[in-house]
Amino acid sequence: MVKGYAATEPGGELKAFEYELGPLGDYQVDIKVEYCGICHSDLSMLDNDFGLTQYPFVPGHEIVGRVDAIGANAKGVTVGQRVGLGWYAGSCMTCEWCMSGNHNLCPSAEMTIIGRHGGFADKVRAEAALVVPLPEQIEAETAGPLFCAGIAVFNPLVQLDIKPTDRVGVIGIGGLGHMALRFVDAWGCEVTAFSTSPEKEAEAREFGADHFVNSRDPKALEEIAGSFALILSTVSASLDWNAYIATLRPKGRLHIVGVVPQPVSVEVIPMLLGQKSVTYSSGGSPATTAKMLEFAVRHRIQPTIETFKFSQINDAMEKLRNGKPRYRLVLKH
Amino acid sequence: MVKGYAATEPGGELKAFEYELGPLGDYQVDIKVEYCGICHSDLSMLDNDFGLTQYPFVPGHEIVGRVDAIGANAKGVTVGQRVGLGWYAGSCMTCEWCMSGNHNLCPSAEMTIIGRHGGFADKVRAEAALVVPLPEQIEAETAGPLFCAGIAVFNPLVQLDIKPTDRVGVIGIGGLGHMALRFVDAWGCEVTAFSTSPEKEAEAREFGADHFVNSRDPKALEEIAGSFALILSTVSASLDWNAYIATLRPKGRLHIVGVVPQPVSVEVIPMLLGQKSVTYSSGGSPATTAKMLEFAVRHRIQPTIETFKFSQINDAMEKLRNGKPRYRLVLKH
Numbered sequence: 001m002v003k004g005y006a007a008t009e010p011g012g013e014l015k016a017f018e019y020e021l022g023p024l025g026d027y028q029v030d031i032k033v034e035y036c037g038i039c040h041s042d043l044s045m046l047d048n049d050f051g052l053t054q055y056p057f058v059p060g061h062e063i064v065g066r067v068d069a070i071g072a073n074a075k076g077v078t079v080g081q082r083v084g085l086g087w088y089a090g091s092c093m094t095c096e097w098c099m100s101g102n103h104n105l106c107p108s109a110e111m112t113i114i115g116r117h118g119g120f121a122d123k124v125r126a127e128a129a130l131v132v133p134l135p136e137q138i139e140a141e142t143a144g145p146l147f148c149a150g151i152a153v154f155n156p157l158v159q160l161d162i163k164p165t166d167r168v169g170v171i172g173i174g175g176l177g178h179m180a181l182r183f184v185d186a187w188g189c190e191v192t193a194f195s196t197s198p199e200k201e202a203e204a205r206e207f208g209a210d211h212f213v214n215s216r217d218p219k220a221l222e223e224i225a226g227s228f229a230l231i232l233s234t235v236s237a238s239l240d241w242n243a244y245i246a247t248l249r250p251k252g253r254l255h256i257v258g259v260v261p262q263p264v265s266v267e268v269i270p271m272l273l274g275q276k277s278v279t280y281s282s283g284g285s286p287a288t289t290a291k292m293l294e295f296a297v298r299h300r301i302q303p304t305i306e307t308f309k310f311s312q313i314n315d316a317m318e319k320l321r322n323g324k325p326r327y328r329l330v331l332k333h
Numbered sequence: 334m335v336k337g338y339a340a341t342e343p344g345g346e347l348k349a350f351e352y353e354l355g356p357l358g359d360y361q362v363d364i365k366v367e368y369c370g371i372c373h374s375d376l377s378m379l380d381n382d383f384g385l386t387q388y389p390f391v392p393g394h395e396i397v398g399r400v401d402a403i404g405a406n407a408k409g410v411t412v413g414q415r416v417g418l419g420w421y422a423g424s425c426m427t428c429e430w431c432m433s434g435n436h437n438l439c440p441s442a443e444m445t446i447i448g449r450h451g452g453f454a455d456k457v458r459a460e461a462a463l464v465v466p467l468p469e470q471i472e473a474e475t476a477g478p479l480f481c482a483g484i485a486v487f488n489p490l491v492q493l494d495i496k497p498t499d500r501v502g503v504i505g506i507g508g509l510g511h512m513a514l515r516f517v518d519a520w521g522c523e524v525t526a527f528s529t530s531p532e533k534e535a536e537a538r539e540f541g542a543d544h545f546v547n548s549r550d551p552k553a554l555e556e557i558a559g560s561f562a563l564i565l566s567t568v569s570a571s572l573d574w575n576a577y578i579a580t581l582r583p584k585g586r587l588h589i590v591g592v593v594p595q596p597v598s599v600e601v602i603p604m605l606l607g608q609k610s611v612t613y614s615s616g617g618s619p620a621t622t623a624k625m626l627e628f629a630v631r632h633r634i635q636p637t638i639e640t641f642k643f644s645q646i647n648d649a650m651e652k653l654r655n656g657k658p659r660y661r662l663v664l665k666h
Contacts, residue, residue, distance in 0.1 A: 050602070097583060105583035105608060107559070159608065226440070242596075250430060250438035253610075256601065263575075265598035268589065269383070271613035275438060275492065277586075278611050280604035 004121030005313050006056035010048040014313050017056050019117060021125050027093075029077060029128045030069040031085060036119035037062030037144035037305070038320055038329040039175065040236060041259065045113055046317070050259075052114050060119030061087050061112040062144035062330075064134060074128035082134045084293075085119065086147030087112055087283045089126040101287045103130060120313065122333065132289045137297045145175060145303040145328040146296065147289065153180035153232060154292040155284030156255045157187055162230055164188025169228045169247065171215065172235035173200050173207075176257065178327040179303055180232055181207035183292075186299035192228070203326075207304075215239075221247055228252055238262040241278075248276050255279045305330045337454030338646050339389035343381040347646050350389050352450060354458050360426075362410060362461045363402040364418060369452035370395030370477035370638070371653055371662040372508065373569060374592065378446055379650070383592075385447055393452030394420050394445040395477035395663075397467060407461035415467045417626075418452065419480030420445055420616045422459040434620045436463060453646065455666065465622045470630045478508060478636040478661040479629065480622065486513035486565060487625040488617030489588045490520055495563055497521025502561045502580065504548065505568035506533045506540075509590065511660040512636055513565055514540035516625075519632035525561070527577075536659075540637075548572075554580055561585055571595040574611075581609050588612045638663045 006017035024030060042059035044050060063085040067077050077083055090110030091103040098106050112118050112126070134143055153176050162168065164187055170180040171194040184191045185208025193200075193209035201212040213220045221243050229252055231244050236258040245254055245266060252274065256264065259282075266278060284292070296302065304327045308316040316329050339350035357363060375392035377383060396418040400410050410416055423443030424436040431439050445451050445459070467476055486509050495501065497520055503513040504527040517524045518541025526533075526542035534545040546553045554576050562585055564577050569591040578587055578599060585607065589597065592615075599611060617625070629635065637660045641649040649662050 102583065250435065257605070259605065260601045263598040263600050264604075265596040266611075267596050268593045268613070271597075272590070272592065272615040275614045277613060278599075280601070280610060281608045282605040 002117070002121050002123045004058040004117055005310065006058045007046050008056050010053070011046065014120065014317065017058065021123070024069055024071050024125070026071045026073040027127055027129070028071045028125055029067050029074050029131055031063060031065040031083060031124050031126065031131065032068040033063055033065040033119050033122055033124055034333055035064045035141055035144045036060040036331045037148065038316055038331065039148045040320065042113070043317065043320055044259065054115055057113070058117035058120050059113055060121065060124070061085070062148045063119035063124055064140050064144045065124070068123065071128065076128055077131055077133060082140060083131045084134050084143060084147040085112060085124060085126050085131050086151060086289065088130050089116065090130055091127065093129060102285050104283050104285050120310070120331065130286055132286050132293065135293050135297050138293060139302060141307065141330065141332065142302045142305050144330050145179070145305065146293065148283065149175045149303065149328060150179050150296070151284040151289050151292055152176055152257045152282060153234060154183050154295070155281050155288055156230070156232055156257065156279070157183065158284070158288055158291070159281055160230060160253055160255065160279060162187065162189065166229035167192070167227055169194055169231040171231060171233040171239065171244070172258070173197070173204050174234065175325065175328040176234035178207050180234060181209050182301045183295070184208065186295065186301060192224070218243065230255060232257065234258055236260060241265065242267050242270070245270060245276060248274065250274045251276070253277050253279050255281070257281060303328050307332055335450070335454050335456045337391040337450055338643070339391045340379050341389050343386070344379065347453065347650065350391065354456070357402055357404050357458070359404045359406040360460055360462070361404045361458055362400050362407050362464055364396060364398040364416060364457050364459065364464065365401040366396055366398040366452050366455055366457055367666055368397040368474055368477045369393040369664045370481065370636070371649055371664065372481045373653065375446070376650065376653055377592065387448055390446070391450035391453050392446055393454065393457070394418070395481045396452035396457055397473050397477045398457070400464070401456065404461065409461055410464055410466060415473060416464045417467050417476060417480040418445060418457065418459050418464050419484060419622065421463050422449065423463055424460065426462060435618050437616050437618050453643070453664065463619055465619055465626065468626050468630050471626060472635060474640065474663065474665065475635045475638050477663050478512070478638065479626065481616065482509045482636065482661060483512050483629070484617040484622050484625055485509055485590045485615060486567060487516050487628070488614050488621055489563070489565055489590065489612070490516065491617070491621055491624070492614055493563060493586055493588065493612060495520065495522065499562035500525070500560055502527055502564040504564060504566040504572065504577070505591070506530070506537050507567065508658065508661040509567035511540050513567060514542050515634045516628070517541065517565070519628065519634060525557070551576065563588060565590065567591055569593060574598065575600050575603070578603060578609060581607065583607045584609070586610050586612050588614070590614060636661050640665055
């Protein structure tokens with residue numbers, strides 16, 4: 001029996017919940033969960049904000065643990081090996097997207113917490129190919145958020161072929177944004193943090209920001225018109241996108257990784273004349289995740305976390321709902 | 334004295350208008366105009382739709398003619414050489430955009446019909462570097478529209494690194510769209526034409542379309558969900574962008590080259606999950622224009638035009654305003 005924590009209704013409390021995973025598939029592995037980060041989308045799914053949640057619902061998709069069991073044909077990991085698992089727990093392995101290393105874009109990709117149980121449990125199952133070995137040099141306790149928040153902000157640097165000579169802005173200095181500052185700084189870029197919380201300036205600079213802009217100050221945005229090759233928005237709110245687009249250089253990209261509830265609406269003429277674009281992504285492939293981990297080792301990058309015991313799981317969810325985690329919450333067994 | 338045709342008020346008739354160009358700059362050339370295409374933006378500028386028009390206003394930015402005079406230090410063209418001139422008549426030649434071959438993105442780029450007189454005249458002036466020699470194999474009479482409509486739809490193929498193995502859709506089969514079908518077909522792609530005019534199907538197929546979709550039929554769009562690497566929208570109207578985005582494959586791009594009056598508004602979740610983007614451009618650099626001309630020669634691509642004499646200039650403008658040119662109107666001396 002797997003011992004997990006499930007909500008039985010939208011917004012409900014997480015309660016002890018036991019379930020069977022059934023027979024292990026030939027290409028699957030079971031992971032004994034050691035740590036699991038809490039992402040804002042765990043909360044959105046718990047509340048059924050996307051209309052996709054099935055109850056009882058076990059959240060958790062920033063998972064670090066050790067391989068506990070391996071299917072007959074599962075390759076690439078060994079029993080006892082420490083691994084991570086993020087938003088994607090399976091894919092078809094035969095379509096053009098899987099065959100070209102873009103497993104996260106597989107039309108039948110299986111999401112760790114949609115229609116199945118996630119990492120707020122002592123065990124979680126996934127296709128072996130979607131599990132990524134954790135390099136020894138990475139501290140396991142802080143590593144969970146790399147598998148969602150980390151890859152969410154690292155992937156655009158690869159996807160958009162960002163150069164170390166580029167100037168990059170990061171909107172929102174939270175779970176994703178603080179990782180973005182670290183990665184973009186290590187990538188060699190000049191980095192500007194945009195935040196509505198001026199009290200975060202000192203920490204943002206420690207994370208790697210060269211500049212800090214109070215995004216409630218419209219004048220501050222005007223002063224940096226035409227500056228950035230990339231603005232990476234990590235927030236889940238609708239912003240004045242046109243104001244940020246004005247801060248882009250020609251050929252600049254506004255890249256959105258947050259689940260923004262309202263449509264993103266932009267004026268056309270500045271986009272046309274500046275050859276600008278609005279680009280999007282969520283997460284990345286196992287190969288890009290492995291590349292991110294290697295980069296994180298080399299640059300000694302890790303998430304800044306607060307740890308809760310699994311027994312404090314509802315306190316942690318409450319803190320995420322009301323408070324401002326600095327900068328990511330992680331549950332541990 | 335230059336003999337041109339100018340409007341003196343928004344929406345006004347074009348009347349004979351004479352003016353001096355003053356002394357020729359060291360890096361400039363004068364072009365004796367032979368032909369000038371009519372772009373929809375000539376009409377928009379005539380009507381002051383963009384709020385940028387200065388009267389008397391001489392439209393025309395799809396210019397073909399022969400070099401008539403060359404400034405002391407102007408290079409790259411000779412007197413009598415046949416050349417083309419599009420939307421950009423000058424740039425600073427020193428900023429990073431000019432220095433990297435992106436003269437069209439120069440912040441002080443001079444636009445042929447903004448604050449100066451365009452090609453609806455017997456002579457037009459430009460910086461020599463912004464003038465592009467017309468290869469001998471290209472028929473001069475049909476060539477004008479290459480310098481705006483042509484480069485507008487060719488540039489995205491270069492900018493977005495479109496592959497011959499990609500499937501591409503083209504929205505709107507008019508002045509730009511018919512050129513897009515030809516270029517995309519010659520680029521080696523499978524091409525789908527989207528049009529609200531089913532009677533254009535046969536011609537669209539002649540231009541290179543492999544498929545034709547009546548874009549008023551929502552079912553037709555649903556049937557091709559997830560098909561395209563690129564949808565190139567050439568229309569100046571607000572469409573149901575989300576419906577077209579649903580026809581994109583993962584990593585697909587909706588690229589807009591039309592001056593759409595309303596903001597472009599898209600739902601975020603399909604963009605995130607599909608790693609999609611909305612990209613924009615208007616025109617291209619002199620280097621990309623030269624590349625386009627070379628490609629057009631090799632693939633025997635030319636615009637399909639209707640010709641009017643300059644003396645019929647108001648009839649031509651009226652036809653553009655009310656009628657449906659098949660597919661581009663060109664004025665000739």
